[in-house]
Amino acid sequence: MIRVLIVDDEPWNCDILKTFGTWEKLGMVVVGEAEDGDEAFRLVGELAPHIVITDMHMPGADGVELLQALNSQCPDVKIIVVSGYDDFAYAKHAIRYKAVDYLLKPVNPAELNAVLLKCKTDLEVKGAEQQQEATELDYEFFHRLTQYKQLLRLYFNELNRDGVILTCSQVVQELESYGAPSPHMLGRLVQELLSLLKELATDNGLDTSTATGGFPLAQAALSSVEHALEFVSSCYAQELDQLIRQRKYKNKLxxxxxxxxxxxxxxxxxxxxxxxxxxxxxxxxxxxxxxxxxxxxxxxxxxxxxxxxxxxxxxxxxxxxxxxxxxxxxxxxxxxxxxxxxxxxxxxxxxxxxx
Incomplete structure (x- = not known):
């Protein structure tokens, strides 16, 4: 699954990109959003996106600074620039730092999906050329994973601990049905589920310093499907228990x-x-x-x-x-x-x- 990070200080612009992108069809998922370059670069380290879609004119670290940092430290990340400023200087920066394309607002859906498809093709070609040791998880599995993540979201928000644990178990059983997964495949799955957990913890007002960042991913957790299930389930259970304590044992609503x-x-x-x-x-x-x-x-x-x-x-x-x-x-x-x-x-x- 190709991970995408959107960077824009105006939430409605992020909403538009999320609405216009044919993410599922392209085998992509929006894993995060950032309001400026500093936050974006931090999230790149946490979420490891394959594609970054960024505005250029933002408070704090702007798009130019972000492009410089990505070009220097994350050269494999595909960058799409989206800006409302028809300024040749911005376009020059986009070219200099190897952005895939430069789109003007308001974004044309056909142009957006065309450049996303180009990124997808480039990533797939690069992956084939490098003959990566780990096989990418099948698209069909990720389609199924989306449904399980919706269940996890529902059960977590309902404080349904049993439902969360059962769904985690069903996810790894689904993975096993595709054959014996490699540590790389397990790692991809675990990271997907931990990213969702962090999102759920944030949405429910929990201290995100404990979510995912508080659960160091030891290699032992990836040694088998059983260990991966135990690790992910314990992470979700720990956050749910904290949320329940926070709400249940309070002096006042x-x-x-x-x-x-x-x-x-x-x-x-x-x-x-x-x-x-x-x-x-x-x-x-x-x-x-x-x-x-x-x-x-x-x-x-x-x-x-x-x-x-x-x-x-x-x-x-x-x-x-x-x-x-x-x-x-x-x-x-x-x-x-x-x-x-x-x-x-x-x-x-x-x-x-x-x-």
Whole structure:
């Protein structure tokens, strides 16, 4: 699976790239996002992406500095520059530091996917030429892994320890069905699962210094499928236990933590009942204190967050209304239209004409 890191200080630009890229079709996955060059270079060390898509004009370390650092220390990483600045100086930097291409905002989906395909081809050719000792995990397995990761995300957010452990076991059983995995293959799988764990820990307000970074990957963990399963399961169990202790044995419900949780998960199947269960309070109590603190009930707050993001995404006419609905958490586009019109007094298409 080809790992991609997106670097842009404007979240909506990241959203657009994630929406337009045909990631699954290309055998790619977006493993992280960064807001400036310094954060991006740190994540390159942690996530080992094959491709970095970066803006040029950012606060702090900009795209030029990032290109210099990558060209010097990570020459195998493919770089795609995306910038709103039609400035020949930026293009010269992109060429000098061997960027694969230089795309102007607003990004054309066809151009983006064409350059991603070029990166994929280059990476595959390079891999064949080097005759890497480890065989890349089969695309079909990674397609299956995506489904398991969705289950892990669901069970972790529901504090379902048994579900998480069972899913970890199912993942390695799936891997075994492809034949005896090499240490390299196991290592790739373990890193994928630990990257997801770090994301889940961050989204749930845990100290990320313990997530993945607190679990040194010893070679013994890769000596067999059983050891890999034991290692990954213990990592997930440790983070879940910490999260449960943090929420269950508190003196008072931290409503700011609840609000941050909603802000991170509003696009998912979040409900008042599930939220109350996750924070070890009754739904009646959750509803009461949330409304006292924020002046609206939980359901209305979730809808408001979804509508705010939907309105923001609609401003970019290159994103289809169907894609906006899905990104905001609505699989039923007709229902999204009804909720949007009730919230704003106009249909999504009408608002798009006004922005």
């Amino acid at each position: 931290n409503l700011e933590e609840v609000r941050r949780y909603i802000d991170s998960h509003f696009a998912g199947p979040i409900t008042l009942e599930q939220l109350a269960k996750n924070f070890f309070v009754s739904k009646e109590y959750m509803s009461k204190v949330f409304k006292q603190e924020y002046g609206q009930n939980v359901t209305d707050y979730i809808v408001e967050r979804r509508m705010e993001k939907a309105r923001e995404w609609l401003a970019n006419k290159q994103i289809s209304i169907k894609a906006v609905a899905e990104m905001a958490g609505y699989e039923d586009v007709s229902y999204f239209y009804r909720v949007f019109k009730k919230h704003f007094g106009m249909a999504p298409g009408e608002m798009r004409k006004e922005v």
